[in-house]
Amino acid sequence: MKSSSNQLVPSYSVADIQLDVGDHEFKKGVKILEGGGVKNVRNDKHSFYADVVGSKAGQWYSVSVSAKEFDRGDCTCYLGCNDQLCKHMVALAIHVVREFSPQGAEEIVQPLDQAVCSGEVRNIKPDEIDKIKVNITKALKYVKPYSGPSRTWFQYQDSLSRGCRLLLLTLSDLPVCEKSVDIIVDVLKRLERKLMNGVDDSDGTVGGCIEEVVELLNLFSDINPSLISYINKKIPQGEMFDWHTVYQHYL
């Protein structure tokens, strides 16, 4: 019998998994798990192991995930055999957090791949500004120039995706006010500068994120139309992007 003090505990949280894999893959993992598709869970000193159900009837894969990083693991499915993170590993990772690290099990409920507006019309408080700026800086660190060898390219794209999701998550806390518009416009300028300075966005991740950030300005304008003229004054004349084609209230 396992004693609880020896139980291996994952170092990641469910939110970490969500930020790393995005909404679509995360939902696939949850669906497998909640359909009873993860069984015979066990562990050694470093990793968790389980049988995870496949898409065909009666098909089960042998899956493992490390307790340190859930994307370090194996699966006998096609993707897993090609060294890629698959939904079976995601399902097992979610399971072990819920089971062995319940304080990390809280899910981010909002979508992570699109702009979400707080909907609160009020001024932002100074301590909120500080906190949000710290989080923006943290997110933008993942959006860095690419200089590595081609074998690390996928890892690099994952870093861009994580940065963009963190950014959208952070901006969704902004109340609807002029100061928040300033913060959003500053983020747009910084993202554009990054694209002009060595960020390899061949997957369009950062470009898509920029559009979502402008979309947030659309949501602000819908919720509080008196901000429209302020946004028009502030929205930058992008060097790469024509922000006005995405901002629907351009005057």
Ligand SMILES: [Zn+2]
């Ligand atoms: Zn798999």
